[in-house]
Amino acid sequence: MSTRKANRKFCLFGMTALAFAASGAASDPVLVDTACGDDRHWMTVFTNEVSLRWEWNTDASKATLEIAGMNSAVTTNFLSETESFLWRVSDAPAPAAEDLYDVTLTFYADGETVVGAMTSRLAVVEGAFGATAVNADTASPAWGRVKGNAVIPYDAAWYAEATNAVNTRLVISKESGPVQTNAFDGVSGFAGWKLRNSVWGYGTFGLSLAFPGTAVERTVELTRLMDGTAVRLR
Numbered sequence: 001m002s003t004r005k006a007n008r009k010f011c012l013f014g015m016t017a018l019a020f021a022a023s024g025a026a027s028d029p030v031l032v033d034t035a036c037g038d039d040r041h042w043m044t045v046f047t048n049e050v051s052l053r054w055e056w057n058t059d060a061s062k063a064t065l066e067i068a069g070m071n072s073a074v075t076t077n078f079l080s081e082t083e084s085f086l087w088r089v090s091d092a093p094a095p096a097a098e099d100l101y102d103v104t105l106t107f108y109a110d111g112e113t114v115v116g117a118m119t120s121r122l123a124v125v126e127g128a129f130g131a132t133a134v135n136a137d138t139a140s141p142a143w144g145r146v147k148g149n150a151v152i153p154y155d156a157a158w159y160a161e162a163t164n165a166v167n168t169r170l171v172i173s174k175e176s177g178p179v180q181t182n183a184f185d186g187v188s189g190f191a192g193w194k195l196r197n198s199v200w201g202y203g204t205f206g207l208s209l210a211f212p213g214t215a216v217e218r219t220v221e222l223t224r225l226m227d228g229t230a231v232r233l234r
Contacts, residue, residue: 039189040153043123048095050087050122052103057116060107069099069124070149070194094129098151100192123190125151146205146222148196156187156211165211175204187211195224202226 107116156162
């Protein structure tokens with residue numbers, strides 16, 4: 001499955017690609033992403049309309065497309081051979097919240113027999129829509145707070161000593177509460193942290209990002225305060 005870019009399994013060289021018609025005239029240049037090892041590039045959604053494309057399984061008579069995020073989900077059934085779908089992420093110019101979506105296309109033969117499946121992950125982040133607020137106050141308490149579901153980027157290329165890493169580990173632990181260890185096959189991408197309507201609740205959390213096989217480990221402490229207005233009486 002691919003989005004508006006080429007299949008991430010293939011590496012394309014050159015910044016633009018030109019398609020030539022029979023007349024010899026060139027079409028408009030097409031941007032080509034050459035960063036094959038940077039999954040964050042391939043996973044990031046940049047528009048409210050995302051064209052999903054795939055090759056139909058020849059053994060299938062129908063298929064189901066599921067796009068499940070932390071805040072919303074979409075399910076579409078295809079009852080005949082179909083090789084594309086236009087996914088509208090948001091009706092507004094910019095999505096109301098960041099999200100990480102698991103995209104699953106399941107092929108079925110007659111009945112409910114599964115004959116194949118394809119998966120992908122897509123991230124909606126504020127920075128891709130130019131809506132990121134910048135807090136220049138390094139002493140601001142807002143840096144240590146989290147309000148709701150969060151999309152967390154990671155990339156071994158941020159650290160020179162992690163260039164030989166082959167995977168990623170993100171550990172999230174709540175003070176006197178649950179611990180979640182997330183292991184990712186790649187060293188670049190996005191992780192979803194579902195806080196709303198989950199076991200995490202409110203409190204203080206410790207996050208640890210590490211790249212096994214290297215000495216790199218980064219930690220941060222975040223606090224989620226209860227929603228609403230707190231009033232202190234004296």
